[in-house]
Amino acid sequence: MSSSQEELLGRLRTGFNSGKTRSLEFRLSQLQALKRLLDENRQAINEALAQDLHKPGFEAEVSEISFLITEINVALNNLKTWMKDEHVEKNWATKLNSAFIRKDPFGVVLIIGAWNYPIQLLLNPLVGAIGAGNCAILKPSELSKSTEKLVSNLLPRYLDQECFAVVCGGPQEISQLLENKFDYIFFTGNASVGKIIMAAASKHLTPVTLELGGKNPCFVDNGCNPKNIANRLAWVRFFNAGQTCVAPDYVLCTWQMREQLLSALKETLETFYGKEPQQSSDFGRIINDRHFQRVKALLQSGSVAIGGQSDKSDKYIAPTVLVDVQESDPVMQEEIFGPILPILTVESPEEAIAFINRQEKPLAFYAFSPDSKVIDAMLDRTSSGGFCGNDGMMHMTLPSLPFGGIGHSGMGNYHGKFSFNTFSHHRAVLLRSPGLEKLNTLRYPPYTKSNLGLLLCATEVKQKGMCTLL
Numbered sequence: 468m469s470s471s472q473e474e475l476l477g478r479l480r481t482g483f484n485s486g487k488t489r490s491l492e493f494r495l496s497q498l499q500a501l502k503r504l505l506d507e508n509r510q511a512i513n514e515a516l517a518q519d520l521h522k523p524g525f526e527a528e529v530s531e532i533s534f535l536i537t538e539i540n541v542a543l544n545n546l547k548t549w550m551k552d553e554h555v556e557k558n559w560a561t562k563l564n565s566a567f568i569r570k571d572p573f574g575v576v577l578i579i580g581a582w583n584y585p586i587q588l589l590l591n592p593l594v595g596a597i598g599a600g601n602c603a604i605l606k607p608s609e610l611s612k613s614t615e616k617l618v619s620n621l622l623p624r625y626l627d628q629e630c631f632a633v634v635c636g637g638p639q640e641i642s643q644l645l646e647n648k649f650d651y652i653f654f655t656g657n658a659s660v661g662k663i664i665m666a667a668a669s670k671h672l673t674p675v676t677l678e679l680g681g682k683n684p685c686f687v688d689n690g691c692n693p694k695n696i697a698n699r700l701a702w703v704r705f706f707n708a709g710q711t712c713v714a715p716d717y718v719l720c721t722w723q724m725r726e727q728l729l730s731a732l733k734e735t736l737e738t739f740y741g742k743e744p745q746q747s748s749d750f751g752r753i754i755n756d757r758h759f760q761r762v763k764a765l766l767q768s769g770s771v772a773i774g775g776q777s778d779k780s781d782k783y784i785a786p787t788v789l790v791d792v793q794e795s796d797p798v799m800q801e802e803i804f805g806p807i808l809p810i811l812t813v814e815s816p817e818e819a820i821a822f823i824n825r826q827e828k829p830l831a832f833y834a835f836s837p838d839s840k841v842i843d844a845m846l847d848r849t850s851s852g853g854f855c856g857n858d859g860m861m862h863m864t865l866p867s868l869p870f871g872g873i874g875h876s877g878m879g880n881y882h883g884k885f886s887f888n889t890f891s892h893h894r895a896v897l898l899r900s901p902g903l904e905k906l907n908t909l910r911y912p913p914y915t916k917s918n919l920g921l922l923l924c925a926t927e928v929k930q931k932g933m934c935t936l937l
């Protein structure tokens with residue numbers, strides 16, 4: 468571990484130990500400052516995102532800036548209530564005492580962000596960390612260079628430097644950073660790096676949240692309106708040039724529905740991005756050459772039904788739809804994370820459920836059907852981090868829903884109150900009287916049968932509906 472990192476951690480630990488992060492006023496002031504950072508630097512943020520990902524202003528506003536401002540507002544509106552001690556039910560032995568859950572901060576936490584939504588994925592966990600009273604070190608992705616530079620310049624100008632800091636760099640810097648003991652680690656990225664983070668955290672028994680990705684299935688039932696589905700699907704798949712953890716990764720439908728969808732998708736894509744999507748200011752680019760080569764190679768699976776063009780010098784891959792793809796093809800072996808949508812055919816909803824359940828548990832699953840029984844069956848008989856019926860990604864617009872994966876797509880969750888909970892230790896507290904000793908004698912030796920009976924009566928929980936004489 469480097470001496471500058473050690474020094475930085477020492478500074479934050481002193482900041483935390485001073486107790487300043489615990490007051491409601493401090494937390495609110497830091498959240499307000501974070502909101503000002505976003506508000507006053509909208510243009511610079513938009514420019515950085517455009518440099519890194521050719522991100523359209525509309526998409527930057529919806530998925531990064533306004534998204535964060537909503538999360539901050541939810542915290543500002545509710546923090547006082549969330550922070551309150553939560554009083555709990557008591558038994559006879561503790562009737563005269565006070566029993567509650569105290570929401571304690573963990574201490575100094577590490578937040579590691581990914582490049583695809585480089586502002587949102589770094590600062591949204593920070594909203595939770597600040598709200599819960601922690602100090603935090605933020606590690607932006609080194610792949611989204613302009614945003615990394617901007618955040619590391621801006622954050623110290625707005626937030627308390629004794630409590631919050633940005634550390635830049637790649638895997639080497641993170642490895643050094645991870646040698647330090649953090650009180651919590653919040654990671655967003657791919658599953659292989661997630662395993663490295665978890666292994667490093669385990670050395671210090673540090674708890675983690677892992678926000679990972681995977682292949683999100685999408686089922687389209689017969690009888691759906693192809694035009695509506697094409698609009699909704701194309702928007703979520705090609706938003707941010709397909710580099711979205713909750714984007715539908717592949718579609719399962721019957722051959723008949725595939726044919727209807729293909730002609731509707733052709734029309735939709737032309738309406739969205741024109742005849743030449745490369746000229747559209749509403750379509751993004753692949754983050755770097757390595758990912759460009761990776762995504763381009765996936766175009767070899769099955770056959771191209773729509774799109775398929777690419778331009779290395781511009782890191783451009785056209786919005787593409789693949790057909791005749793097999794489950795064993797390369798495009799089905801990894802998360803696509805690019806503007807490619809394979810359509811695989813199944814005979815029935817039953818076959819789609821079996822297909823989905825053969826794969827790792829995804830971050831999101833989308834089911835489209837005019838029949839609510841089919842949607843219910845998809846929800847009941849599969850497992851995923853989140854689920855949206857008859858649309859994609861829209862479940863993320865609700866801070867009242869937890870956001871996170873399951874199994875291979877991650878562990879833990881955040882957004883809204885869930886962020887506050889993630890960054891809070893729920894501490895069990897019982898405050899007893901120093902006197903009233905007579906009431907305690909039941910549990911002390913010498914043990915007697917009658918004392919045992921009375922003690923159990925005072926502490927046991929009876930099953931509801933069972934007859935009891937007490």
Ligand code: NAD
Nearest residue numbers: 580581582607608637638641656657660678679680681712
């Ligand atoms: P990335 O390359 O930006 O990596 C994420 C972070 O891990 C970065 O800060 C990076 O510096 C760090 N890192 C990379 N290699 C490392 C190593 N060897 N040791 C330690 N740290 C290392 O992003 P990525 O992993 O390519 O992100 C894409 C993945 O993230 C996709 O799988 C996507 O689905 C997932 N994702 C998930 C969410 C979510 O909220 N669940 C959101 C966005 C992205």
